[in-house]
Amino acid sequence: ARVYEAFLGEEGARALMHGPTYTGNPLACAAANASLDLFETEPRLEQVKAISRQLTEELEPARSLPGVKDVRVKGAIGVIELERIGDLNAMKRRFVEEGVWIRPFGNIVYTTPPLVIEAADLARLTGAMLKVTAESSR
Incomplete structure (x- = not known):
């Protein structure tokens, strides 16, 4: 709760700006899955x-x-x-x-x-x- 409260607020300077990094971005997940597929099909x-x-x-x-x-x-x-x-x-x-x-x-x-x-x-x-x-x- 203490960590959550530290970033809670309307001011942009207070927000933790790593949402796309840590939220399972769909494009990043698709790229990761494609990369893993290559490990199965290529040496x-x-x-x-x-x-x-x-x-x-x-x-x-x-x-x-x-x-x-x-x-x-x-x-x-x-x-x-x-x-x-x-x-x-x-x-x-x-x-x-x-x-x-x-x-x-x-x-x-x-x-x-x-x-x-x-x-x-x-x-x-x-x-x-x-x-x-x-x-x-x-």
């Missing part, structure tokens, strides 16, 4: 394993770069963690110049590619991650 788990192997292999060289704190892969997520990123906006621009959309934040550079990504396209992402990370550590 999604094998795709994740292949992406994971490629990310692990291709991001590993980043460990030897100055300023790199950690390199990790979990499923289809690849991360290069830095001690710090000096100019975040400059790094974002460098990724765009490399022709990839990678959005570093905080002190990490990461990718979460679609499960249907081709190996060559993933190599382009990981190559840009290594190149731009190396440049920023100079």
Whole structure:
């Protein structure tokens, strides 16, 4: 009751504005069900394993770069963690110049590619991650 009362009122600033997020939005549910259907009809788990192997292999060289704190892969997520990123906006621009959309934040550079990504396209992402990370550590 105390939490409910905290958000009850006519003022918009008081309302919890996450209704569509937490109310079982019909479009989101339909998209989720379609995604689950794809897991039954397409080799999604094998795709994740292949992406994971490629990310692990291709991001590993980043460990030897100055300023790199950690390199990790979990499923289809690849991360290069830095001690710090000096100019975040400059790094974002460098990724765009490399022709990839990678959005570093905080002190990490990461990718979460679609499960249907081709190996060559993933190599382009990981190559840009290594190149731009190396440049920023100079």
